[in-house]
Amino acid sequence: MYAYDELDRTLINERVSEFRDQVKRRLSGELTEDEFKILRLQNGVYLQLHAYMFRVAIPYGTLSSKQLRRLAHVARRYDRGYGHFTTRQNIQFNWIKLAELPDALSDLAEVGIHAMQTSGNNMRNVTSDQWAGVAPGEIEDPRIWSELIRQHTTLHPEFSFLPRKFKIAITAAEHDRAAIKIHDIGLRLHKNADGETGFEVLVGGGLGRTPFIAKTIKPFVSGRDILSYIEAILRVYNQYGRRDNIYKARIKILVHELGIEKFAKEVEEEWKAMGDVGLTLDHAAIEEVRSRFSYPAYEKLPHMPDELKQAAHDPLFERWRKNSVSAHKVQGYSIVTLSLKPVGGPPGDATAEQMDAVADLADKYSFGEIRVGHEQNLALPHVAKRDLPPLFKALDRLGLATPNVNLVTDIIACPGLDYCSLANARSIPIAQELTRRFANHDTADLIGRLHINISGCINACGHHHVGHIGILGVEKNGEEFYQITIGGRADENAQLGTLIGPAVPYAEVADVIEDIVEAYLALRDRPEELFVDTVKRLGVEPIRERVYATR
Amino acid sequence: MPLVKQGRITTDLFVHVADGAELPGDGAVLVTAERFLADPEALLRRAGKVGVIWPNNRNLDDLVPHLDRLATVALVFPTFRDGRAYSQARLLRERYGYDGELRATGQILRDQFVFMTRAGFDAFEVKKDADADAFAQTMKRYSVFYQPTGDGRITALNRRMQLRHSESAGQ
Numbered sequence A: 001m002y003a004y005d006e007l008d009r010t011l012i013n014e015r016v017s018e019f020r021d022q023v024k025r026r027l028s029g030e031l032t033e034d035e036f037k038i039l040r041l042q043n044g045v046y047l048q049l050h051a052y053m054f055r056v057a058i059p060y061g062t063l064s065s066k067q068l069r070r071l072a073h074v075a076r077r078y079d080r081g082y083g084h085f086t087t088r089q090n091i092q093f094n095w096i097k098l099a100e101l102p103d104a105l106s107d108l109a110e111v112g113i114h115a116m117q118t119s120g121n122n123m124r125n126v127t128s129d130q131w132a133g134v135a136p137g138e139i140e141d142p143r144i145w146s147e148l149i150r151q152h153t154t155l156h157p158e159f160s161f162l163p164r165k166f167k168i169a170i171t172a173a174e175h176d177r178a179a180i181k182i183h184d185i186g187l188r189l190h191k192n193a194d195g196e197t198g199f200e201v202l203v204g205g206g207l208g209r210t211p212f213i214a215k216t217i218k219p220f221v222s223g224r225d226i227l228s229y230i231e232a233i234l235r236v237y238n239q240y241g242r243r244d245n246i247y248k249a250r251i252k253i254l255v256h257e258l259g260i261e262k263f264a265k266e267v268e269e270e271w272k273a274m275g276d277v278g279l280t281l282d283h284a285a286i287e288e289v290r291s292r293f294s295y296p297a298y299e300k301l302p303h304m305p306d307e308l309k310q311a312a313h314d315p316l317f318e319r320w321r322k323n324s325v326s327a328h329k330v331q332g333y334s335i336v337t338l339s340l341k342p343v344g345g346p347p348g349d350a351t352a353e354q355m356d357a358v359a360d361l362a363d364k365y366s367f368g369e370i371r372v373g374h375e376q377n378l379a380l381p382h383v384a385k386r387d388l389p390p391l392f393k394a395l396d397r398l399g400l401a402t403p404n405v406n407l408v409t410d411i412i413a414c415p416g417l418d419y420c421s422l423a424n425a426r427s428i429p430i431a432q433e434l435t436r437r438f439a440n441h442d443t444a445d446l447i448g449r450l451h452i453n454i455s456g457c458i459n460a461c462g463h464h465h466v467g468h469i470g471i472l473g474v475e476k477n478g479e480e481f482y483q484i485t486i487g488g489r490a491d492e493n494a495q496l497g498t499l500i501g502p503a504v505p506y507a508e509v510a511d512v513i514e515d516i517v518e519a520y521l522a523l524r525d526r527p528e529e530l531f532v533d534t535v536k537r538l539g540v541e542p543i544r545e546r547v548y549a550t551r
Numbered sequence B: 001m002p003l004v005k006q007g008r009i010t011t012d013l014f015v016h017v018a019d020g021a022e023l024p025g026d027g028a029v030l031v032t033a034e035r036f037l038a039d040p041e042a043l044l045r046r047a048g049k050v051g052v053i054w055p056n057n058r059n060l061d062d063l064v065p066h067l068d069r070l071a072t073v074a075l076v077f078p079t080f081r082d083g084r085a086y087s088q089a090r091l092l093r094e095r096y097g098y099d100g101e102l103r104a105t106g107q108i109l110r111d112q113f114v115f116m117t118r119a120g121f122d123a124f125e126v127k128k129d130a131d132a133d134a135f136a137q138t139m140k141r142y143s144v145f146y147q148p149t150g151d152g153r154i155t156a157l158n159r160r161m162q163l164r165h166s167e168s169a170g171q
Helices: A006-027 A033-041 A065-078 A098-109 A142-153 A223-240 A251-258 A260-274 A283-290 A306-311 A315-324 A352-365 A385-398 A428-437 A441-447 A506-523 A531-538 A541-548 B033-038 B040-045 B064-069 B084-095 B110-119 B129-133 B135-139 B156-169
Strands: A045-047 A052-057 A062-064 A082-085 A090-096 A168-171 A185-191 A197-203 A215-222 A325-327 A333-338 A349-351 A369-372 A378-384 A452-455 A469-476 A479-486 B003-005 B008-010 B029-032 B050-054 B072-077 B101-106 B123-125
Touching: A006 A033, A006 A098, A006 B156, A033 A045, A052 A098, A062 A065, A065 A082, A065 A090, A065 A098, A065 A352, A065 A369, A082 A352, A090 A098, A142 A168, A142 A185, A142 A223, A142 A283, A185 A223, A197 A223, A215 A223, A215 A260, A223 A251, A223 A260, A223 B084, A251 A260, A283 B156, A306 A315, A306 A385, A315 A325, A315 A333, A315 A385, A315 A441, A333 A385, A349 A352, A352 A369, A352 A378, A352 A385, A378 A385, A428 A452, A428 A506, A441 A506, A469 A506, A479 A506, A506 A531, A506 A541, A531 A541, B008 B135, B029 B033, B033 B040, B033 B050, B040 B064, B050 B101, B072 B084, B084 B101, B084 B110, B110 B135, B129 B135
Parallel strands: A168 A185, A452 A469, B029 B050, B050 B072, B072 B101, B101 B123
Antiparallel strands: A045 A052, A052 A090, A062 A369, A082 A090, A082 A349, A185 A197, A197 A215, A325 A333, A333 A378, A369 A378, A469 A479, B003 B008, B003 B123
């Protein structure tokens, strides 16, 4: 965990009092709604269909039990008793009252949580691998760098009014769980030939109405130079990014219009011209941040404790363990994913009671630490294997042990037309229906890894382009229709999905998805071939034929 | 529109002269980049200070050679959501060493004062009287800064390292 010190706490409190003043000026009429809009967006406050929506940052997906309890408190005290975890390591509250927002922020600030730059045209919450610091084979803990970048991008005096939002994600593992290739800047931590730690820097990824996979702008930037290099990218973007059309304002469009070589050259020139502006991170600076991350005092535990051997006779436990428990870098420990995708439930939602209970379980079994992943699930990152059986029982009682992690019902979905003023179509009821269709866990196991991503409009908050199956809600003559793509992925081999056929009406979506899955089961050349690999091998056509033959 | 300078509301000594309008014989004038670049020498020869309003979509290269003879450079925020002039300000101060008045003009609200000051602005044509009145108070809002800029405010990271250094020296 990163421990906020007096300076971090002071800054968060100063931001709360500034926002309190801004709300006061809005309520008194001193600020127009137009003026206030930009200011509230700088602090995570949207106006949705029914109420203000409030988005709170969970930087690089790390929470303490104390912080999670405070999020539960906010859900209970200021909202309707639940929160929604998003695809970018944030949590959203959908029913907040403007006049109460400063108090909610103030309550969160007490435990080092804020909503700075969770929306607006600025540098957003820095995200990372939810398994950072515990995944086997990691180069090093990417949260050190995430925190350095979080600080650098917070209330930046030059880049708080960019052409459009700007998202940075960092991974340090071979398997990319942070979806860095669909970010404005993606950073992949690795070591160069001299053994020095640095970053492959990717730029210009993003979804929305013009999706792009990020391109490598520089294969290696030393860790000491990463802040100045990011500053150079931002300066080029701030000056030359388009501001005439909101849909062409992301950096991906600038990179596309200039071409990656020309863009890279502009950045390189700016970077060289910057000289020493105090952004070089020397060893002491990096160690200063590193020193404020604390790690659990792990015990020396056996690889296979007796408790686990005994529990293996329980088929329900075994099914959950095989699905939701992952290897930890320390022997005798596991990473446990908590599915927020119960059958029939809205993806990513957690009640205040569940949050409190997870906080208690984290204290008991995971050194008080919780993680939030971009797939909208939670994780307990340091669970001793001997504790897995009692943890399973507790999670099961809470409805948090659905054994569907990475399976067909582990659906990513945006809030859609049920909440969002931008949406054209509903997302959540589609997800709910699909979880009912595939509720049989044996079937889901048989299908294997399959990511379904659903967005209620072209803005793509549900990352539909990079779902193995992507579902995009559109509006046709006042009715909800859905375009379906297959073959997308968000990992290190990120790729955009391909449209499989004409859009289908709301009532037919689940049928089509079932047919797609059936076509895959018939076409895969062996059970281990994942859906996305079958699509890659065969292309879209054979699946299209089977699905649309009778339509 | 009140002008805030050195933390206080002051009288603006510069007269905004529109393109095509006749220049006053003396006194400080503020002209557009186009008018200035059409004949910089003529403008700089006359009695009275000269300032230039530099658009936020124009490269600074044409301005840089004249910086040491300008009394003010006014950078433009057509709306406060358009942040290009923050980059121009930092470049003028930190890269080109401009040390004259750097003025923010356009849609200026109190909520930008801290950012603008950090980027190098020291004069502000503020849109609302209440915001101009609140300048000094607003500048006290923040005491912690994460980024180094040319304004010399110490960053949180450097404060921590100094603290650590003094703690270890005291042992």
